[in-house]
Amino acid sequence: MKHLNVIVEGSSEETFVNDVLVKYFAPLDIFVSTRKIKTGWDKLYNKPAKGGLLKYIKFGNDVIRWIQSDRNRPQFWYTSMLDLYAFPKDDQSPYTIAIQSIKDPYEKIKALELAIFEDISHPRFIPYVQLLEFEAFLFVDPDRLITMYPDSQIAINRLKKQTQNLRPEEINESPQFAPAKRIIQHLPDYEGQKAQVGPLVAEDIGLTKLRNECPHFDHWITKLENI
Numbered sequence: 471m472k473h474l475n476v477i478v479e480g481s482s483e484e485t486f487v488n489d490v491l492v493k494y495f496a497p498l499d500i501f502v503s504t505r506k507i508k509t510g511w512d513k514l515y516n517k518p519a520k521g522g523l524l525k526y527i528k529f530g531n532d533v534i535r536w537i538q539s540d541r542n543r544p545q546f547w548y549t550s551m552l553d554l555y556a557f558p559k560d561d562q563s564p565y566t567i568a569i570q571s572i573k574d575p576y577e578k579i580k581a582l583e584l585a586i587f588e589d590i591s592h593p594r595f596i597p598y599v600q601l602l603e604f605e606a607f608l609f610v611d612p613d614r615l616i617t618m619y620p621d622s623q624i625a626i627n628r629l630k631k632q633t634q635n636l637r638p639e640e641i642n643e644s645p646q647f648a649p650a651k652r653i654i655q656h657l658p659d660y661e662g663q664k665a666q667v668g669p670l671v672a673e674d675i676g677l678t679k680l681r682n683e684c685p686h687f688d689h690w691i692t693k694l695e696n697i
Contacts, residue, residue, distance in 0.1 A: 605649035
């Protein structure tokens with residue numbers, strides 16, 4: 471059996487991995503576990519603080535610690551599930567100005583993931599950065615939002631019209647028009663419910679449809695299938 475350790479940015483990704491990817495990979499004899507990035511120490515609760523990606527070094531250090539804790543275990547593989555939206559651009563980040571300036575989103579993400587791979591420098595680490603954030607999945611089939619917001623068909627129709635000519639992975643990454651921002655614009659309650667609603671709707675849409683409509687995501691899953 472192979473072991474796949476997934477380090478994720480937040481609660482939405484963590485729930486999605488646990489509820490969808492764990493079940494999918496089990497028949498392939500791949501055991502999946504996940505955890506959020508350790509970002510520091512929570513003094514109030516006296517425990518590690520987790521989630522979010524304000525500084526790239528927090529992610530890099532956490533991945534390296536996880537890899538080192540499993541050294542000499544060739545059955546262990548590692549991957550990430552991070553958002554391109556608001557990805558750190560500090561001087562320790564591999565998201566350089568040159569990569570940021572790439573216009574084609576698929577070429578941009580390819581270059582960024584290669585830079586992350588070279589930074590972590592481990593043969594069994596497969597970096598994945600989501601185009602553009604987790605909520606892109608919900609644009610594969612926005613009508614599924616009606617299950618969580620049954621009185622909001624008009625708002626959902628407006629959301630669909632706004633993005634009808636865009637691939638889910640190509641939705642604008644500006645602060646006003648990133649995927650989550652668009653959903654919140656039409657369904658304001660989503661802002662406080664992202665971590666719960668997002669994964670449920672994505673699971674309802676289904677992995678097959680997500681892969682069909684999100685080629686970068688599909689490419690990642692294919693890589694993981696073949697570890």
